[in-house]
Amino acid sequence: MGNLRDTSQRRVILEELVRLKTHPTANELYEIVRKRIPKISLGTVYRNLELLAESKVIQKLDTAGTKKRFDAMTGDHYHVRCVKCGKVDDLDFPFLNSLNKSATLAGNYEIISHRLEFEGICPECRSQRLVGKNCVERESNSG
Amino acid sequence: MGNLRDTSQRRVILEELVRLKTHPTANELYEIVRKRIPKISLGTVYRNLELLAESKVIQKLDTAGTKKRFDAMTGDHYHVRCVKCGKVDDLDFPFLNSLNKSATLAGNYEIISHRLEFEGICPECRSQRLVGKNCVERESNSG
DNA sequence: ATCATTAATAGTAACTGTTACTAATATAGC
DNA sequence: GCTATATTAGTAACAGTTACTATTAATGAT
Ligand SMILES: [Mn+2]
Ligand SMILES: [Mn+2]
Ligand SMILES: [Zn+2]
Ligand SMILES: [Zn+2]
Numbered sequence: 001m002g003n004l005r006d007t008s009q010r011r012v013i014l015e016e017l018v019r020l021k022t023h024p025t026a027n028e029l030y031e032i033v034r035k036r037i038p039k040i041s042l043g044t045v046y047r048n049l050e051l052l053a054e055s056k057v058i059q060k061l062d063t064a065g066t067k068k069r070f071d072a073m074t075g076d077h078y079h080v081r082c083v084k085c086g087k088v089d090d091l092d093f094p095f096l097n098s099l100n101k102s103a104t105l106a107g108n109y110e111i112i113s114h115r116l117e118f119e120g121i122c123p124e125c126r127s128q129r130l131v132g133k134n135c136v137e138r139e140s141n142s143g
Numbered sequence: 144m145g146n147l148r149d150t151s152q153r154r155v156i157l158e159e160l161v162r163l164k165t166h167p168t169a170n171e172l173y174e175i176v177r178k179r180i181p182k183i184s185l186g187t188v189y190r191n192l193e194l195l196a197e198s199k200v201i202q203k204l205d206t207a208g209t210k211k212r213f214d215a216m217t218g219d220h221y222h223v224r225c226v227k228c229g230k231v232d233d234l235d236f237p238f239l240n241s242l243n244k245s246a247t248l249a250g251n252y253e254i255i256s257h258r259l260e261f262e263g264i265c266p267e268c269r270s271q272r273l274v275g276k277n278c279v280e281r282e283s284n285s286g
Numbered sequence: 287a288t289c290a291t292t293a294a295t296a297g298t299a300a301c302t303g304t305t306a307c308t309a310a311t312a313t314a315g316c
Numbered sequence: 317g318c319t320a321t322a323t324t325a326g327t328a329a330c331a332g333t334t335a336c337t338a339t340t341a342a343t344g345a346t
Contacts (some may be wrong), residue, residue: 093249108266
């Protein structure tokens with residue numbers, strides 16, 4: 001894994017991120033890793049997520065909202081965010097390979113990538129629409 | 144304009160945002176408005192942008208990076224962000240109306256909207272690629 | 287026009303997510 | 317085992333934004 005040393009902290013952070021399919025924030029992952037390494041520091045989680053993303057082992061997501069999220073799946077894929085509970089899920093949707101080329105032709109930028117994120121209501125929140133309980137707002141749903 | 148009072152601060156903020164095509168951050172707009180209303184407070188700019196966005200007069204963008212940007216154009220359109228200088232421009236690209244429906248069918252979310260943002264290199268930065276001067280990094284280019 | 291009501295303001299403090307710093311510790315190579 | 321140095325825990329600093337508060341000003345009624 002490049003020139004990164006093999007520390008227990010780094011190993012557990014990666015293990016737990018791979019296990020989770022929830023695209024956690026640094027703090028969410030910190031709380032989970034803490035159960036296995038109680039004395040780990042939040043800074044260590046941030047630093048390792050950054051390093052792992054730099055070396056392309058994981059992916060840093062730039063979803064709506066203020067918090068960065070992390071994803072152990074590095075392949076191209078899109079995400080859905082529930083506007084009710086803030087949950088971020090993978091979406092099994094074909095990757096739009098031709099978009100960048102079309103967009104380059106449409107304007108005067110040299111397009112190198114695109115970010116597509118859907119907003120919607122997850123099955124859980126949909127079934128609780130009338131009840132309104134058990135559906136904690138995770139983050140201010142901007143726009 | 145709803146139940147919003149007509150103050151000089153609010154009027155100038157909106158005027159300057161409409162004039163600009165640069166999708167400024169709150170602070171960038173603050174610096175511009177300050178030339179006309181020197182004693183205006185940054186909080187006033189934030190509060191008014193928020194209120195104007197709530198009442199759909201303007202649009203709050205959730206582009207990559209940490210800073211929110213604002214847009215007086217409320218119609219559906221996509222944006223390009225220059226990875227070199229951070230500039231955000233409109234892209235004259237047809238709006239993908241069928242995407243939400245397709246994405247709803249692809250997963251188990253009820254999709255209500257999508258956000259598509261392109262990354263690329265603007266004409267200015269492209270012509271300065273070798274020189275590297277006059278091309279100020281506006282924000283840390285994450286991912 | 288004067289007044290009362292109350293939204294909006296300037297100025298500042300507080301907050302949130304993240305990054306930077308530092309002295310102590312642990313890893314990897316010899 | 318020893319050395320060089322990457323990594324760590326703990327904490328301070330930082331950036332962007334929001335919340336608070338006393339004062340000011342827009343509105344609508346008299
Ligand atoms: Mn994913
Ligand atoms: Mn725009
Ligand atoms: Zn939900
Ligand atoms: Zn540029």
